[in-house]
Amino acid sequence: MLFNSFEFLIFLPIVFLLYWFVFQKNLKAQNAFILLASYVFYGWWDWRFLGLIIASSAVDYYCGLKMGAVIARRNDEAISPKGSPNTDYTSNQLSTIDRGLLTRKAYLAISLTFNLGLLGFFKYFNFFIESASDFINLLGFQAHPSTLNLILPVGISFYTFQTMSYTIDVYRGKMESTKDPVAFFSYVAFFPQLVAGPIERASHLLPQFLKKREFEYQQGSDGMKLILWGLFKKMVIADNCALVVNPIFENYQTASGLELIMGAVLFSFQIYGDFSGYSDIAIGTAKLFGFDLMTNFKTPYFSRDIGEFWRRWHISLSTWFRDYVYIPLGGSRVSKPKAIRNIFIVFLVSGFWHGANWTFIAWGAIHATLFIPFFVLGKNRTYLDEGRHLIPSFGEVIQIMGTFTLVTIAWVFFRADSIETAFEYINAFFKNPLNEGFRFSLYQLPFAAVIMMLSLEWIFKGKQILAFKLSFLRYVGYVGVVMTILFFGAFFNPQDFIYFQF
Numbered sequence: 001m002l003f004n005s006f007e008f009l010i011f012l013p014i015v016f017l018l019y020w021f022v023f024q025k026n027l028k029a030q031n032a033f034i035l036l037a038s039y040v041f042y043g044w045w046d047w048r049f050l051g052l053i054i055a056s057s058a059v060d061y062y063c064g065l066k067m068g069a070v071i072a073r074r075n076d077e078a079i080s081p082k083g084s085p086n087t088d089y090t091s092n093q094l095s096t097i098d099r100g101l102l103t104r105k106a107y108l109a110i111s112l113t114f115n116l117g118l119l120g121f122f123k124y125f126n127f128f129i130e131s132a133s134d135f136i137n138l139l140g141f142q143a144h145p146s147t148l149n150l151i152l153p154v155g156i157s158f159y160t161f162q163t164m165s166y167t168i169d170v171y172r173g174k175m176e177s178t179k180d181p182v183a184f185f186s187y188v189a190f191f192p193q194l195v196a197g198p199i200e201r202a203s204h205l206l207p208q209f210l211k212k213r214e215f216e217y218q219q220g221s222d223g224m225k226l227i228l229w230g231l232f233k234k235m236v237i238a239d240n241c242a243l244v245v246n247p248i249f250e251n252y253q254t255a256s257g258l259e260l261i262m263g264a265v266l267f268s269f270q271i272y273g274d275f276s277g278y279s280d281i282a283i284g285t286a287k288l289f290g291f292d293l294m295t296n297f298k299t300p301y302f303s304r305d306i307g308e309f310w311r312r313w314h315i316s317l318s319t320w321f322r323d324y325v326y327i328p329l330g331g332s333r334v335s336k337p338k339a340i341r342n343i344f345i346v347f348l349v350s351g352f353w354h355g356a357n358w359t360f361i362a363w364g365a366i367h368a369t370l371f372i373p374f375f376v377l378g379k380n381r382t383y384l385d386e387g388r389h390l391i392p393s394f395g396e397v398i399q400i401m402g403t404f405t406l407v408t409i410a411w412v413f414f415r416a417d418s419i420e421t422a423f424e425y426i427n428a429f430f431k432n433p434l435n436e437g438f439r440f441s442l443y444q445l446p447f448a449a450v451i452m453m454l455s456l457e458w459i460f461k462g463k464q465i466l467a468f469k470l471s472f473l474r475y476v477g478y479v480g481v482v483m484t485i486l487f488f489g490a491f492f493n494p495q496d497f498i499y500f501q502f
Contacts, residue, residue, distance in 0.1 A: 001042075002496070003234070007044065011040075012285065018033065024215075031186045041194065042189065056159065057185045059114045060111050063107040066103070067108065070107075071170075105171075112167070115163060118160060119160050123156065154195050157353060158194070158196060159188055161317075161320060162187075164324075165201050165202055166184075166187075186209050187209055190205070190291070192282040192286040195278075196278045196279075196497055197282070198282065198294050198295075198315075213290030215290065220287065226280045226283055226287065228478065228485075230279070230281035231281065231489075233276060233453065234277035236273075236449045237270070237272075237453055238269075238277060240446045240449060241270035244263070245263050248262070252425045253428070255428070260425060261429060264409070264412050267412075268411050269453075271415075279296035283295070297315065299312060299461075301400075302458065306370040307379065308403075309403060309407060310371065317353070318350070326346045329341075329345065347365065347371070352364065359418060360414065363411075363414045390459070445488060
C-alpha cells in the first residue's frame with residue numbers, strides 16, 4: 001500500500017479510530033491490532049511475502065529469548081549467595097560462562113545467517129550468478145548460468161536490518177530480550193516505517209510497544225504537519241521531477257548537454273523529495289499512534305562537505321553501519337590505513353545494500369573517495385549546527401554548491417543502468433550541444449517547487465516546517481501546501497517510491 005494512494009487515505013483514518021477508540025484500554029489488544037493492520041498494509045502489495053517477515057520475526061524473537069536466558073544464567077552464577085559479586089570463580093563456573101558465550105554466539109549466528117540469507121537470496125542471487133558468469137567469460141570460457149525470476153520483496157532490506165539490530169544488541173547486553181511476542185512482531189512490522197524506514201533500533205522503538213500510550217494533541221498535530229510536508233515533497237517535488245528525469249536518462253544519447261545537467265540536478269531533488277518525503281510521512285503517521293521514530297534527514301543539501309552530508313542523509317542507515325560494521329571493524333581507533341580501509345568497507349557495503357548492481361558499489365566508492373580526505377585532515381567530525389544566518393555568506397554558498405555538485409555527479413551512477421552508461425552520461429555533458437532542443441518550460445514546475453522547498457527548509461533550519469509562531473501564518477501555510485499538492489501534485493502520473501526497490 002502506498003502512502004500517496006486512495007487506499008491509504010481510507011486505511012489510515014479507519015486504523016486510527018479503531019486504535020484509539022476501541023483498543024486503547026488494553027495494551028496487548030492495541031499491539032495486536034497494530035500488528036494486524038501492519039500485515040494488511042504490507043500484504044496489500046503481495047500477501048505471499050508476509051511469510052518472510054513473519055519468519056524473520058519468529059527467528060529473531062526465538063534467538064533473542066535464548067540469548068536472554070543465557071545472559072540471565074550467567075548473571076545469576078556471577079553473584080555469590082550473599083548477593084555480592086563473586087570474583088573467585090570456580091573452574092566449573094568459568095566453564096559455564098564460556099559455554100554461555102558460545103551459546104550466545106551460536107544464536108546470534110543463526111539470526112544473522114537467516115536474515116542475511118533471506119536478503120542475499122532474494123536480492124543478490126541473480127547478481128552473483130551473472131557476475132560469476134561474466135568473469136568466467138572474461139577468462140575465455142563459456143558459461144551458461146541459470147537465473148531465477150525472483151521478485152524482490154518490498155522492504156526486505158529495511159526489516160532484516162531492523163531485526164538484526166535487536167539480536168546484536170541483546171547479544172552485546174545492551175538491551176534485555178523481550179518475552180512479549182506480539183510487541184516484538186509489531187516492532188518489526190510497524191507499518192509506518194516497514195517498507196522504507198527509518199531503520200529503527202529495537203532499543204528505541206520496542207520499549208514504546210511495552211508501555212501504555214495516550215493520545216496527545218500536540219504529538220498528533222505535529223504528525224499531521226509532517227504527513228502534509230512529506231506528501232508535498234513526494235507528489236509535487238519527486239513525482240514532477242520524475243516526469244522530466246526519466247525521459248532524459250532514457251534518451252541521454254540524444255539529449256543536449258544542458259538537458260543532461262538539468263536531468264542530473266533534478267534527479268538529486270527527485271530522490272531527496274521521494275525518500276525524505278516517505279520518511280516524513282512515516283514519522284508523522286507514527287506520531288498519530290503515539291510513537292516517536294528517529295529523524296532520517298536533516299536538510300542534507302545544505303551540507304558544506306561530504307562528511308556533513310552523511311550526517312544529514314539517511315541517518316538511520318548511516319548510523320546502523322557505523323554501530324554494527326564500522327566500530328566492530330575498529331572504527332577510527334586503529335591505525336590510519338586500517339581506518340581508511342574501514343571507511344571504504346562501510347561505503348562499499350552501504351552502496352551494495354542499495355541494490356544488486358555495480359552502479360551502487362561505484363556510488364559507494366565515490367563517496368568513500370570524497371569522504372576520506374576530510375577524515376585524514378581530521379575535519380570529518382565538524383557538525384555544522386542549525387544556527388545559521390538568514391542570508392548565507394559567500395563562502396558558505398560556495399561550499400554548499402560544491403558539495404551539491406559532487407553529490408549530484410555521484411547520483412548519476414546511482415541512477416544509471418550500468419557504470420558504462422553513467423560515464424557516457426557524464427561525458428555527454430561536455431560533448432553534446434548545450435542548448436539544442438532545450439525547452440525551459442518543461443522545467444518550470446519542478447524547479448519552482450524545489451525553490452519553494454529549499455526556501456522553507458532554510459528558513460526553518462531543520463525545525464518543523466510550517467511551525468510559524470503566528471496562527472494566521474500557520475494556517476496560510478497549511479492551505480498553501482494543500483492547494484499546491486491538489487493543483488500540482490502528479491495525481492495522474494503517480495510514481496512508486498524509489499526506495500521500494502531496495
